[in-house]
Amino acid sequence: MKTAVIEIEGIAPISFSAQYTVAEREGENKGDYDMRTWRERCHVGKDDDRVFMPGKALAKGLVATAMQLGDKVPGRGAKRWGSVFKVGLLCPGELYIMTPAPTTVVPSSQAPSGPQKVDVLKSTIDFVDVYCDATPGKPGGGRVWRRFPVVMNWSTTATIMVVNDLITDKVLKRHVEMCGLINGLGRHRPGQGGDLGRFKLIDFMWHDEAKDKAA
Numbered sequence: 398m399k400t401a402v403i404e405i406e407g408i409a410p411i412s413f414s415a416q417y418t419v420a421e422r423e424g425e426n427k428g429d430y431d432m433r434t435w436r437e438r439c440h441v442g443k444d445d446d447r448v449f450m451p452g453k454a455l456a457k458g459l460v461a462t463a464m465q466l467g468d469k470v471p472g473r474g475a476k477r478w479g480s481v482f483k484v485g486l487l488c489p490g491e492l493y494i495m496t497p498a499p500t501t502v503v504p505s506s507q508a509p510s511g512p513q514k515v516d517v518l519k520s521t522i523d524f525v526d527v528y529c530d531a532t533p534g535k536p537g538g539g540r541v542w543r544r545f546p547v548v549m550n551w552s553t554t555a556t557i558m559v560v561n562d563l564i565t566d567k568v569l570k571r572h573v574e575m576c577g578l579i580n581g582l583g584r585h586r587p588g589q590g591g592d593l594g595r596f597k598l599i600d601f602m603w604h605d606e607a608k609d610k611a612a
Contacts, residue, residue, distance in 0.1 A: 399559040401569055404600040405577060406552040411494065411594045412525065413448070413546045414584035415440045428541035435544035439519045442491070448517045448546070449491035450582050455555055456488040461588055462576040470563060478568070485561030486569075492553040514552065522546045545584060552599070566603040574598050
């Protein structure tokens with residue numbers, strides 16, 4: 398099996414819209430309910446305030462990218478990368494969202510090297526208000542202000558497990574780069590006709606277990 402450990406960095410804000418269930422208060426309208434419960438749209442673990450994007454979201458984005466590009470697999474006739482990616486890779490676990498640490502003034506001799514990053518937390522995450530349907534997908538429900546979690550500057554790391562030998566490091570790297578442009582991650586991403594969640598590839602580390610064992 399082959400594994401790619403990647404780091405990606407947002408070139409557009411990322412927003413979240415996880416499904417959740419919180420009881421409405423008596424007499425509470427849709428707008429007030431949304432303003433009270435909007436943080437529940439964040440993906441967080443049990444007893445963990447750190448915000449993440451499910452790994453499967455990136456895997457789905459890579460498959461969608463391969464399908465959209467429609468490139469053929471060299472030497473395999475009409476076979477295309479979309480069908481290979483669909484069953485040939487997975488992205489397990491969580492992609493924890495990081496953001497640049499607040500700037501602090503420290504003596505130059507004590508300043509850490511490289512940009513410092515911190516976890517994005519559900520309790521302190523920023524938001525954006527959007528005027529949209531009160532009940533998406535159900536016409537006639539009227540429009541209200543809805544609040545969504547958003548991170549303006551973000552990055553994350555992910556581990557992609559490749560189980561089909563047709564997928565090489567060059568092929569996967571290209572699809573990650575294109576995924577960041579044409580599909581993205583999160584709410585209102587390009588793959589859904591939006592403009593949020595775009596990213597660029599910062600680092601790509603490839604591990605081939607068969608070669609490692611042979612060495």
